[in-house]
Amino acid sequence: MGWLYHITTIGCAMNISDSQRLASRLNELGWSATNQRSQADLAILVTCGVRQSAEDRIYGLIKRIKQDNPQTAVALTGCLSYRPDIQAKIGQQVDYWFTINQLTELEQIIPSPQPASSLTHLHDYLQIKPLYTSKISALVPIGNGCDNFCSYCVVPYARGREKYRPADEIIAEVQNLLAADSQEITIIAQNVNSYRDPVSGLNFTGLLEQLDSLGNYWLRFATSHPKDMSDELIAFMGRSRNLIHHLHLPVQSGSDRILQLMNRRYTSDHYRQLIAAVRQVWPDVSLTTDIIVGFPGETDTDFQATAKLVTASGFDQVYIAQFSPRPGTAAAKLPDDVPTATKKQRAIDLDQLVKAGTLSNRQAQIGQTVEVLLEEQRGHKYFGRTNRNQQILLIPQTGNNYVLGQRYLAQVTAARNFSLAGQLL
Numbered sequence: 001m002g003w004l005y006h007i008t009t010i011g012c013a014m015n016i017s018d019s020q021r022l023a024s025r026l027n028e029l030g031w032s033a034t035n036q037r038s039q040a041d042l043a044i045l046v047t048c049g050v051r052q053s054a055e056d057r058i059y060g061l062i063k064r065i066k067q068d069n070p071q072t073a074v075a076l077t078g079c080l081s082y083r084p085d086i087q088a089k090i091g092q093q094v095d096y097w098f099t100i101n102q103l104t105e106l107e108q109i110i111p112s113p114q115p116a117s118s119l120t121h122l123h124d125y126l127q128i129k130p131l132y133t134s135k136i137s138a139l140v141p142i143g144n145g146c147d148n149f150c151s152y153c154v155v156p157y158a159r160g161r162e163k164y165r166p167a168d169e170i171i172a173e174v175q176n177l178l179a180a181d182s183q184e185i186t187i188i189a190q191n192v193n194s195y196r197d198p199v200s201g202l203n204f205t206g207l208l209e210q211l212d213s214l215g216n217y218w219l220r221f222a223t224s225h226p227k228d229m230s231d232e233l234i235a236f237m238g239r240s241r242n243l244i245h246h247l248h249l250p251v252q253s254g255s256d257r258i259l260q261l262m263n264r265r266y267t268s269d270h271y272r273q274l275i276a277a278v279r280q281v282w283p284d285v286s287l288t289t290d291i292i293v294g295f296p297g298e299t300d301t302d303f304q305a306t307a308k309l310v311t312a313s314g315f316d317q318v319y320i321a322q323f324s325p326r327p328g329t330a331a332a333k334l335p336d337d338v339p340t341a342t343k344k345q346r347a348i349d350l351d352q353l354v355k356a357g358t359l360s361n362r363q364a365q366i367g368q369t370v371e372v373l374l375e376e377q378r379g380h381k382y383f384g385r386t387n388r389n390q391q392i393l394l395i396p397q398t399g400n401n402y403v404l405g406q407r408y409l410a411q412v413t414a415a416r417n418f419s420l421a422g423q424l425l
């Protein structure tokens, strides 16, 4: 075996962040990255088990990897790595399995060119210094796992129970990133609101307050659970210097009956009150959410309640998923009784409602001056995001110099469903 690796990441921000720690560990063990998967000696798949479609993608990928180069060894980690049924199904085609928590002992699972004795012993994989993929924006995980057991979700089984990093460790990581000129830090965990420093007991608002005082940069957090978003946190959001005005707050359904079956432990009214409170402190908030359509037992009346909530909430983006049962979860034991065609139709109907709302939200911004972070240049045009996390295409002023990774003011000149256009000032 040679020593070239390639990582394919599927799924969420947590998987992207995990891949950065995985790459770092492989480099420490003497492996080198290649972006040509067919040339890799080792292809690692960081998998997602949230939906059947993400799972199916892995089966196709493994087949392609072996077809392109039968010598490439395949390693599988992430949400699917804990599932015995997946191991039984594709175990023959996968050379190495490890859960993400086993990253600290990777050298015992995958052969490596460098002696493992050169590594510092770590008791938690989040202590591995990541190989960040962007100099501009970084993801900083504050913990891993989830205790909530929403009935449709695999995460508590795949990642285990909640475990949080000490605040000192998180603060040091953010300080290092700011010293290296990162402009945007996104604090991530499955449910950031239940953060507790294992040493001092500091809560999430306390942690954010400390991070907020570290400099002048864009700060974001995801994901929040509506049952745990406290008044204390919302009040802090209002006085924070650095938090940008974007909140991702998954609602999942507008029907209280379905929310109960999902084990979400809040009502649609509670959700409405929460977003009203957030709008009091951030009147210009860009609010995004996740919704599952076709959950077991979802009637037309339940779906109409979701549609009503979407119309009333003024979301800037809604990530719509059609329910698919995930093995081992409580919802997988319920009859998957909403026909596929109905799930599809509900997703289409909801998408149309969302688009009507997002377009008018963005049109209302035309003429406003916003702060933007420049991320990419293509020819004469720049691409970036606003301080509400909205994508924006930017036309430069002739004669001005603009630097990628820096923040500028721009005037919004046009709007589409999910993006803006503007003139750099």
Ligand code: SF4
Pocket: 146, 147, 148, 149, 150, 153, 154, 155, 156, 190, 191, 225
């Ligand atoms: S809060 Fe619910 S949906 Fe989110 S990771 Fe935990 S169990 Fe899954």
